[in-house]
Structure formats: structure tokens, C-alpha cells
Amino acid sequence: MKTILITGATSGIGEALCQDYQKLGHKIIACGRNTEKLARLSTYQNIDCIEVDVCVQQQVNEKLSDLGELDMVILNAGSCEYIDDAKNFDGNLFARVINTNLIAMGYCLEALLPQICNGGQLALVGSSASFLPFSRAQAYGASKAGVAYLARTLALDLKKHHIDVSLISPGFVKTPLTDKNDFKMPMQISAQQAAEEIINGLNKRQFDIHFPKKFTLILKTLALLPDSWWQAISARSLQK
Structure with missing residues (x-):
């Protein structure tokens, strides 16, 4: 049995991860803000819940700094808002x-890194939106690009502490967050499918976990094009 802490555990990918890891027999520490959802998760065997707003440093320090040894931490909490008028x-x-x-x-x-055990794992949830610039995604894309860089540097510096780091870059996943989107989301998958991809990648201790592969590999290939080409492609798509 591993002890796995998951933030953003009350909806979408985080909730699916809690349920799947619980079924596999692990102890889960589920962190989130939604009191009702946390109460529901707490009815599952081996799931302990902590109500915490990760944006409030004092709360994070008070509630997450003294949990004992952790085998895995998955930092999944996040939000998405778009800038509709860049000007x-x-x-x-x-x-x-x-x-x-x-x-x-x-x-x-x-708060959590000092508690990850020797041989433990840290996973940061980014986004495939960081592969390429997208219209209206100035805030969301910049934040996830920051997460990607953070993961890469942590992977270097935590190696000597025998902690493996993973960067998780989902494509479009059906969650309450993406339900608000007002545009087409190609190759969208369910939160359950996303959780399965993540668990499989973490079991293999992969650094770069991205899915669905058909979609993310297209983005990675497009990212190799000159910026002027991608800008032209993007401009044509916005005119449709």
C-alpha cells in the first residue's frame, strides 16, 4: 500500500485518480475545496480528505506540512480562464x-516535498496547451508552460534525492472545467480514461506522460514547424 496525496481531488481527473488508486488498495489523501465532494470521497475505504485552498499559503502550510511519509504526490489542482480581448x-x-x-x-x-520518501514520486499536471500558442490562452498557456519548465528542473534537482518527477500533459478531457469551453475539443476523452493513462505512466515512472497520443503527437509535430507557419495555420482556423 502506497500513500498518495492528490490535489484538485474533488472533480475531473483528480476525483477519478482518487477512486482508481483506492480500488488498487492504496491510501489516498484527497485535497480540495468542495466540502460536499470531500465528504463523499471520505466514505471510501482508505481515502482521507483535507479541505484546503492551495492558493492560500497559510492553509497549505497548516494543513499539508505534517502528514508523514508520502510515496507519491500528484499536484493536479488548477483552473482555466481565457482572455477574450488581448488588446x-x-x-x-x-x-x-x-x-x-x-x-x-x-x-x-x-509543504510536501520534504515528506516524499526516498524512491518516491512527484507528478505535476500541466497541459498539452503548453506545446503550442493558442488564441485566448495567454493566461492558461503561460501557466502551464511554467508548470512544464518547473517539472523539468525539479527532475534534475530531485534525482539526487531519489525522487522521480513526472510531467502530465493531457489533451482535452471531459471535466466540469472543460464543459465551460465554447469551442470544439477534438479527440476529447473522459476523466476515467485520463486517470488510466496517468496511472499507467506513473507505474512506469515516465517523465513525459501525454495523452491521447494521437492528439498530443500531432501537437508535438506541429511545434517543430517555424513559428510563422503555425501563426498562419492558426490565423486561418480563426477565420473559419
């Missing part, structure tokens, strides 16, 4: 998304 840039929206998706991750790392 009239919304600085407050930008700060809000960066704070939730990136700064809060730093708070969690400060």
Missing part, C-alpha cells in the same frame, strides 16, 4: 490563473 488585456484574470495553476503549486511543493 484590452485583463491583468487580474491573468494573475488569477497564474496564481492558481503555478504559484499555488510552489506553496504545495514547499
Whole structure:
């Protein structure tokens, strides 16, 4: 039995991960803000719940700094908002998304990294949106690009502590967050499918976990094109 802490555990991918890891017989520490959802998760065997807002450093320090030895930490909490008018840039929206998706991750790392055991694992949930620039995604894409860089540097510096780091970059996953999107989401998969991909990748201790492969490999290939080519492709798609 491993002890696995998951943030953003009350919906979408985080909730699916809690349920799947619980079925596999592991002890789960589920972290989130939704009291009702946490109460429901707490009815499962081997799931302990902590109500915490990861954007509030004091809460993170008070509630997550003294949990005992952890085998795996999955930092999954995040949000998504779009900047609809780049010319009239919304600085407050930008700060809000960066704070939730990136700064809060730093708070969690400060509290949780000392508790990850020798041979343990750390997983950061980014996004395939960081592979390429997309319209309206200035805040979300920048935050997830920051997560990707953070994961890569942590992988280097935590190796001497025998902690394996994974960067999780999903494509479109059906969650309450993506249900708000007002555009087509090609090759969208369910949160359950996403959880299965993540668990499989973490079992293999892979650094780069991205899915669905058909979609993410297309993005990775497009990212190799000159910027001017991608800008032209993007401009044509926006005109449709």
C-alpha cells in the first residue's frame, strides 16, 4: 500500500485518480475545496480528505506540512480562464490563473516535498496547451508552460534525492472545467480514461506522460514547424 496525496481531488481527473488508486488498495489523501465532494470521497475505504485552498499559503502550510511519509504526490489542482480581448488585456484574470495553476503549486511543493520518501514520486499536471500558442490562452498557456519548465528542473534537482518527477500533459478531457469551453475539443476523452493513462505512466515512472497520443503527437509535430507557419495555420482556423 502506497500513500498518495492528490490535489484538485474533488472533480475531473483528480476525483477519478482518487477512486482508481483506492480500488488498487492504496491510501489516498484527497485535497480540495468542495466540502460536499470531500465528504463523499471520505466514505471510501482508505481515502482521507483535507479541505484546503492551495492558493492560500497559510492553509497549505497548516494543513499539508505534517502528514508523514508520502510515496507519491500528484499536484493536479488548477483552473482555466481565457482572455477574450488581448488588446484590452485583463491583468487580474491573468494573475488569477497564474496564481492558481503555478504559484499555488510552489506553496504545495514547499509543504510536501520534504515528506516524499526516498524512491518516491512527484507528478505535476500541466497541459498539452503548453506545446503550442493558442488564441485566448495567454493566461492558461503561460501557466502551464511554467508548470512544464518547473517539472523539468525539479527532475534534475530531485534525482539526487531519489525522487522521480513526472510531467502530465493531457489533451482535452471531459471535466466540469472543460464543459465551460465554447469551442470544439477534438479527440476529447473522459476523466476515467485520463486517470488510466496517468496511472499507467506513473507505474512506469515516465517523465513525459501525454495523452491521447494521437492528439498530443500531432501537437508535438506541429511545434517543430517555424513559428510563422503555425501563426498562419492558426490565423486561418480563426477565420473559419
